[in-house]
Amino acid sequence: MRAISSKTTIPILTGIKLELSTEGLILTGSNSDISIKSTVIKDTELQIQSEGNIVLPARFFSEIVKKLPESIFTFEVKENLQTVIKSGSSEFLINGLDADNYPRLPQVSKNLQFELNGKMLRNLINQTNFAVSTQESRPILTGVHFVISNNQVKAVATDSHRLSQRILQIENGPDNILDFIIPGKSLTELSRILSDVDDNIQIQMSENQILFTIGNLSFYSRLLEGTYPETDRLLPDSSTTDITFNSSKIFSALERASLLTHESRNNVVRLVINPELHQVVLYGNSPEVGNVEEILNVDTLVGESLEISFNPDYLKSALRAFKTDQITMKFTQPLRPFTVVPKENDGQFVQLITPVRTF
Amino acid sequence: MRAISSKTTIPILTGIKLELSTEGLILTGSNSDISIKSTVIKDTELQIQSEGNIVLPARFFSEIVKKLPESIFTFEVKENLQTVIKSGSSEFLINGLDADNYPRLPQVSKNLQFELNGKMLRNLINQTNFAVSTQESRPILTGVHFVISNNQVKAVATDSHRLSQRILQIENGPDNILDFIIPGKSLTELSRILSDVDDNIQIQMSENQILFTIGNLSFYSRLLEGTYPETDRLLPDSSTTDITFNSSKIFSALERASLLTHESRNNVVRLVINPELHQVVLYGNSPEVGNVEEILNVDTLVGESLEISFNPDYLKSALRAFKTDQITMKFTQPLRPFTVVPKENDGQFVQLITPVRTF
Numbered sequence: 001m002r003a004i005s006s007k008t009t010i011p012i013l014t015g016i017k018l019e020l021s022t023e024g025l026i027l028t029g030s031n032s033d034i035s036i037k038s039t040v041i042k043d044t045e046l047q048i049q050s051e052g053n054i055v056l057p058a059r060f061f062s063e064i065v066k067k068l069p070e071s072i073f074t075f076e077v078k079e080n081l082q083t084v085i086k087s088g089s090s091e092f093l094i095n096g097l098d099a100d101n102y103p104r105l106p107q108v109s110k111n112l113q114f115e116l117n118g119k120m121l122r123n124l125i126n127q128t129n130f131a132v133s134t135q136e137s138r139p140i141l142t143g144v145h146f147v148i149s150n151n152q153v154k155a156v157a158t159d160s161h162r163l164s165q166r167i168l169q170i171e172n173g174p175d176n177i178l179d180f181i182i183p184g185k186s187l188t189e190l191s192r193i194l195s196d197v198d199d200n201i202q203i204q205m206s207e208n209q210i211l212f213t214i215g216n217l218s219f220y221s222r223l224l225e226g227t228y229p230e231t232d233r234l235l236p237d238s239s240t241t242d243i244t245f246n247s248s249k250i251f252s253a254l255e256r257a258s259l260l261t262h263e264s265r266n267n268v269v270r271l272v273i274n275p276e277l278h279q280v281v282l283y284g285n286s287p288e289v290g291n292v293e294e295i296l297n298v299d300t301l302v303g304e305s306l307e308i309s310f311n312p313d314y315l316k317s318a319l320r321a322f323k324t325d326q327i328t329m330k331f332t333q334p335l336r337p338f339t340v341v342p343k344e345n346d347g348q349f350v351q352l353i354t355p356v357r358t359f
Numbered sequence: 360m361r362a363i364s365s366k367t368t369i370p371i372l373t374g375i376k377l378e379l380s381t382e383g384l385i386l387t388g389s390n391s392d393i394s395i396k397s398t399v400i401k402d403t404e405l406q407i408q409s410e411g412n413i414v415l416p417a418r419f420f421s422e423i424v425k426k427l428p429e430s431i432f433t434f435e436v437k438e439n440l441q442t443v444i445k446s447g448s449s450e451f452l453i454n455g456l457d458a459d460n461y462p463r464l465p466q467v468s469k470n471l472q473f474e475l476n477g478k479m480l481r482n483l484i485n486q487t488n489f490a491v492s493t494q495e496s497r498p499i500l501t502g503v504h505f506v507i508s509n510n511q512v513k514a515v516a517t518d519s520h521r522l523s524q525r526i527l528q529i530e531n532g533p534d535n536i537l538d539f540i541i542p543g544k545s546l547t548e549l550s551r552i553l554s555d556v557d558d559n560i561q562i563q564m565s566e567n568q569i570l571f572t573i574g575n576l577s578f579y580s581r582l583l584e585g586t587y588p589e590t591d592r593l594l595p596d597s598s599t600t601d602i603t604f605n606s607s608k609i610f611s612a613l614e615r616a617s618l619l620t621h622e623s624r625n626n627v628v629r630l631v632i633n634p635e636l637h638q639v640v641l642y643g644n645s646p647e648v649g650n651v652e653e654i655l656n657v658d659t660l661v662g663e664s665l666e667i668s669f670n671p672d673y674l675k676s677a678l679r680a681f682k683t684d685q686i687t688m689k690f691t692q693p694l695r696p697f698t699v700v701p702k703e704n705d706g707q708f709v710q711l712i713t714p715v716r717t718f
Contacts, residue, residue, distance in 0.1 A: 060648050067615050089654035090615055256426050256449055289419055295448035
C-alpha cells in the first residue's frame with residue numbers, strides 16, 4: 001500500500017497485483033517511482049489450491065481484508081476476473097483487472113550489491129531527508145545525494161536555503177565509489193518500512209534504479225538523473241563566533257519566537273550575540289501581533305559580536321535531527337551561512353543554514 | 360477558546376477578553392452564537408497588583424501561555440494597550456484591543472432556573488446531537504428540540520432522513536413546561552466541556568438565550584427561534600417484522616457493506632428478511648468495485664418477510680449512540696420508516712430511519 005497512490009494516470013496502478021504460485025503469494029504495489037513487492041511464503045496459514053494472477057483495487061482489497069469477520073478467508077478468482085473473498089458469513093465479489101496488463105518491475109542486476117544496517121539507514125534518512133527541496137524547479141535537489149567510498153557513506157540534502165550532511169562509517173562497503181541520488185519521497189516511504197528493521201538489508205543498484213531487499217520485501221526506487229551540485233565547498237572550514245547551547249532550551253525559545261514570526265511576511269528571527277556581556281538575545285516580531293525577546297542561556301560563547309537573521313524553522317528542524325543535548329553554532333559573517341553541529345562534533349554530522357538579509 | 364472562531368466578521372471576537380478585578384480574573388470568548396466566561400478566583404497562584412481590562416488575540420495568547428518557559432508569568436498592560444507577558448528570560452509584547460469595544464454578554468434572567476446532572480446532559484446530547492441537520496435550508500432542524508415537563512426531559516433531533524429521541528427522568532425539574540431548541544454546534548462544544556463534569560449544572564433561560572453554569576464557567580448559547588416540527592406522530596406504534604441483533608456484529612457487517620456502497624452514487628444497503636428460513640441477508644453493491652453479501656446472525660426474528668433498502672451510515676450512527684449489546688429493529692412496510700431500539704426497551708430511547716426507494 002505504501003507504493004500505491006490513489007491519484008495516478010495509469011489506472012491499473014491503483015490496484016495491487018497478486019501472484020499465486022506453488023511457493024507462495026507475491027503482492028506488488030507501484031506508483032512508477034516506487035514499487036514494493038512483498039512475498040508471503042506458503043505455510044499452514046497460506047494454503048494454495050491453484051496458481052494464478054489478478055489485480056484487485058488496492059484500497060478496497062486492503063480495507064476488506066482488515067474488516068473481515070474471521071481471521072481466515074478464502075480467495076477465488078472466477079470467470080471475467082471476478083474475485084470471491086469469503087470469510088465467516090461474509091462474501092465479497094470484487095471486479096479484478098488482468099494481471100498481464102500490470103507494468104513489469106524494473107530489472108536491477110546483482111552486479112553491484114552491498115549491505116547496510118537497517119537502523120543505520122533509517123537514521124541516515126531521517127537526519128537528511130527533511131532538508132530536500134519540495135520545489136520541482138530544481139528536480140535534482142528533491143533527492144538525497146549519497147556517496148559511498150572507503151567504507152563510509154555520506155548523505156547530503158539541501159533545498160539551497162539549508163543543508164544537512166551526515167557521514168557514517170560502514171563495514172564491508174562496496175569496492176567501487178558509488179554516487180547516486182534517491183528521491184526524497186522514496187526515502188520517506190523507505191524510512192517508514194524500516195521503522196522496525198534492525199537487521200542488515202541488501203542493496204542492489206543499476207543505472208537508474210535502486211533495490212532494497214528487507215527480508216521478504218523488495219523496495220524499488222528510481223534514482224534521480226543528473227549531477228548533484230558540489231556541496232563540500234559550501235561548508236566553511238573556520239568560524240569567528242562559536243556558541244554552545246542546550247538544545248531543548250533554544251528549541252523552546254525558537255518555538256515561542258516563531259509564534260510571532262509565522263505571522264509576518266518573512267518569518268525571520270534575529271540573533272544578537274554579545275560575547276563581552278556573555279549574552280545572546282533572540283528577537284521575533286510580527287508587525288500586527290507584537291514582538292518577543294528571549295535572553296538565551298549559553299553554555300559557552302567565544303569570538304566576535306554579531307547580529308544575524310534567519311528562518312527559525314530551519315534551526316528547529318536541524319535541532320530535531322540532531323537529538324543531542326548540546327549543539328554548537330558557528331558563525332563567520334552576518335550574511336554568510338552558519339553551521340550547527342552536535343557539541344561533541346566528530347565532523348560526521350553538520351547542518352548549514354543561510355541567513356536572511358533584513359535590511 | 361472553544362467559543363472563539365478564527366473566522367468572524369467581528370474582528371474583536373478573534374480576541375479573548377480579560378477582566379481583572381480585586382476578586383479575580385474573568386476570561387471571555389464568544390462567536391456571537393456561543394459565549395463562554397471562565398473565572399479564576401484570586402489566590403496564591405493569582406496575585407493582583409491593579410485592576411483593568413484588555414482584549415488579546417486569543418490564539419496567540421493561548422499559545423504563548425502554553426509555551427512559556429516557567430510555570431509563573433507576569434502580565435502587565437502598558438500604554439497604547441500594549442501588554443507585556445514575562446516568564447523567565449522570555450518577554451512578549453502583544454498588541455491588545457480596547458475591552459470597552461468587546462460585545463456585551465447576553466442578559467439571562469434568573470426567573471427560569473433548574474438543575475441537571477452534567478453526565479446525564481452529556482449523554483442526552485451525545486445520543487441525539489449526531490442526528491441534527493447540517494443543511495441550512497431548514498435552520499430549525501440544525502438544533503436539538505428539548506421538552507421538559509413532569510420531571511422528564513425529552514430530546515429529539517432529526518435531519519428528516521433519520522431521527523433520534525431520548526427521554527430521561529429528572530429530579531426537581533422546573534414547574535413550567537419548557538420547550539426550546541439549542542443549535543447542534545453549541546451542544547457539540549457544551550458536550551466537550553461537560554466531558555469531565557459529573558456534578559449538577561445550573562440552567563437559566565430567557566426567550567432566546569440559555570445559560571449553563573458549571574462551577575466557575577458560564578456557557579451561553581442562543582436558542583433557535585421557530586416551531587419544531589411535530590415528531591411524535593412520526594414514531595410508528597406497531598410493527599409487522601421485528602428482529603433482534605447483536606449490535607457489534609451488525610455494525611461490522613454494515614462497515615464491510617459500506618466499503619462498497621460508499622463508492623456508489625446512492626449509498627444504500629438492502630436487507631432481505633425471511634422469517635420462514637430464520638434468515639436475514641444484507642447486500643451492498645458498487646457497480647464499479649463489486650458487491651458483498653452478509654448473512655446476519657439474528658437473535659430473534661418474528662413477523663412477515665420484507666425487503667428494505669436504507670443508508671448504512673444512519674444505522675451505524677444509531678448503533679454507536681445506543682452502546683448496548685443488543686438492538687431490535689421494527690419494520691412495517693418497505694417504504695415506511697423503521698425504528699431501532701435497545702433490546703430492553705423502556706420506550707426511553709428510539710431511533711427512526713427512513714428507507715430509500717431503489718426501484
